[in-house]
Amino acid sequence: MSIYESIESTDSRRHLQLRSPVTLEPTGELICANKEDVDAAIARARAAQPAWAALSYKARAEVLYRALKIVVAKTDEIMETVVAETGKAPADALSMEVFSVADSLCYYAKNAGKFLKPHKRKVHGVLGFAKELRITYKPLGVIGLITPWNGPFVLVMNQAAQALMAGNAVVAKGSEVTPYSAKLAESIFKEAGLPDGVLQVLLGDGATGAAIVEGGVDKISFTGSVATGRKVAESCARQLIPVTLELGGNDAMIVCGDADLDRAADGAWLGSCMNTGHYCCGTERIYVVESVYDEFLAKVLEKGQGLKQGSEHGNDESIGAVFWDKQMDIIESHVEDAKTKGATVHMGGQRNPDLKGLYYQPTVMTEVNNDMDIMVHETFGPVLCIQKVRNEAEAIKLANDSEFGLNGNVWTQDKEKGYQLALQIDTGSCSVNDMAVSYGIPAAPFGGRKNSGVGQVNGEKGLKGYCHEMPVVIDKRGGKMPNAYPYKAETIDGMKKFMNILWVKTPIGRWLS
Incomplete structure (x- = not known):
């Protein structure tokens, strides 16, 4: 007997009958978001993201800290929802789905501002006398997040926390096997004061996920099977958008x-x-x-x-x-x-x-x-x-x-x-x-090697993966542009002599690097 099976519907959306893996008894009906629902969610996210990105890291962190307190307060509710949908042992639900989420929220709330703070980076060589380099981290925009059934709450919350702290909006979809555990993430962040549209968790199946991938988002973060991961990667490559894939293991x-x-x-x-x-x-x-x-x-x-x-x-x-x-x-x-x-x-x-x-x-x-x-x-x-x-x-x-x-x-x-x-x-x-x-x-x-995935999530690298690392080069000296038009033969001769002095005849070039 299948945990979910298609049932007849009177509208344009797919309807699924869900069953408990513990009792095999029906637990409810899932109405899957269709392409129009996905497109509308992405449009809402696109509209909400700029105002969210304009907030300081401290203001975003306050939302995560409030979400953390809500998660701890709702420990039993989260465990009950997850266990009802998955049948996992309660101790696994507590450690994987609640404790780890609370720990993750606290970590990113505390550290994201430090990891993503704009900073100066030394310019090597002779350009260092004339140029200043600043690195800033700009959110990508709208993130599509697709997660599986084995960690239905934690995998949404952990990745959403990173994407949100980086200033993005998120459109997520959990598995049709465990839809309401994933949906908890949206309700908890909403209760924590996250503005409308910044995190939306859609209910749906593989077709819903495919609509998110093809929906014009700015990055996909996917966790799931190797076969589906390949399809996601191919779609993202065609659209020229970044993707992280956390796939299978052995x-x-x-x-x-x-x-x-x-x-x-x-x-x-x-x-x-x-x-x-x-x-x-x-x-x-x-x-x-x-x-x-x-x-x-x-x-x-x-x-x-x-x-x-x-x-x-x-x-x-x-x-x-x-x-x-x-x-x-x-x-x-x-x-x-x-x-x-x-x-x-x-x-x-x-x-x-x-x-x-x-x-x-x-x-x-x-x-x-x-x-x-x-x-x-x-x-x-x-x-x-x-x-x-x-x-x-x-x-x-x-x-x-x-x-x-x-x-x-x-x-x-x-x-x-x-x-x-x-x-x-x-x-x-x-x-x-x-x-x-x-x-x-x-x-x-x-992240994985070989067929286990592409890219990495979590930590400083994971946070930066939800950003464009943008260098800004600022001239420090002013005055006439060097090597401006028109080009002259003596300029080329002078440059060749300078290169020999810098890297061949003296160690000056190595000292400045």
Whole structure:
């Protein structure tokens, strides 16, 4: 049974029947914004943006600080909305969707003005005597923001906060699987005093998102699948507008012979199963050096006993529902393919037979390899795939044998060794003795290599990505323009002699650079 399905409508908009992944019961009807709705939203954003951009960073920050207080006050409401739409464990909803949002709002409210403050930059060489260079950061205008179902509140709030602090207006669309979690962002910012039209969250499906991409915005920030990301990139390239793409992952975990195995086993479970495994930088491949393989596997299996699954456990639930029936199909397909090709299932390996909804048991598999879909493609589910390797060099080789490169993690009690191994992994970011925490640290730029994406979000770089970095060059000396028309032969001769003195016969040019 599908989490959403088309139903007949009497107007020009697409209507979808939504269902709970926990109970599979109908939860309501979604009316999708059409092209006319999208165009109207973009027009409102275009009209509202100049006044918002004219405000000081301090004034914009005050809106974010008020939004922060509202988020904390509405913690239970946000959690309930997210859990109702996704079926994720309450602890995941709190940490991913509430705490991280509050932290992000505070960070950008405090730091955006510092990061984006106009400043002077030294002009090198002889031009430094005559020219002054100032750098300013101008908002791009209207940002199109398209986010998926796995982090329906946080992914709208985090990117919107950056774009708004940079002075842009935002037209966003969350997934049709989790529309009302995304819509919370608009209502919270509106309550915080954000002017009308500056942030609009539209309800809709893929066609709604396509209308935003083609709607004449000034940048697209997209999080989602590789296939859809390619289409978005092609559209943006044709329109000559910037785009950031945060796409899929198949992240590797490397357990060294000197690792703290208790901590590593905890990290394997959390990295693989947090958010039901539905996050792009989740651990999907675990490579363990053979000297500690047996002990590590034993600890993993021990720690996996008694994990609670199902909404009846309330806040004690560890592994939530699979958010979307299409993702359940992928998880089941990958596990069955691995079993057929010789993988060993130590626990789990199937849907939870005791629960009505979309629940897949936390699963541990060994004897896996790159002939199996589960080690090559993104599974996005609560599955630990553990492979024995001879040494760390083999682990690095296998970690890099992937079309993806979003995140990774290394486990060793030698921090410098961990750092050096992390540098050898061809990935967008990496953690040492922790699972994927880089997205949760606002100061860390986040983005992928290879098929995992284009560009980076978050931190100072993410903020500046929502701006045009505009240089303004000011003449300091005045007077007659050097090298003005008409050109003369003696001027060329004089320039050649000057170049020789500057860079060949003396070190003056190097001193001035």
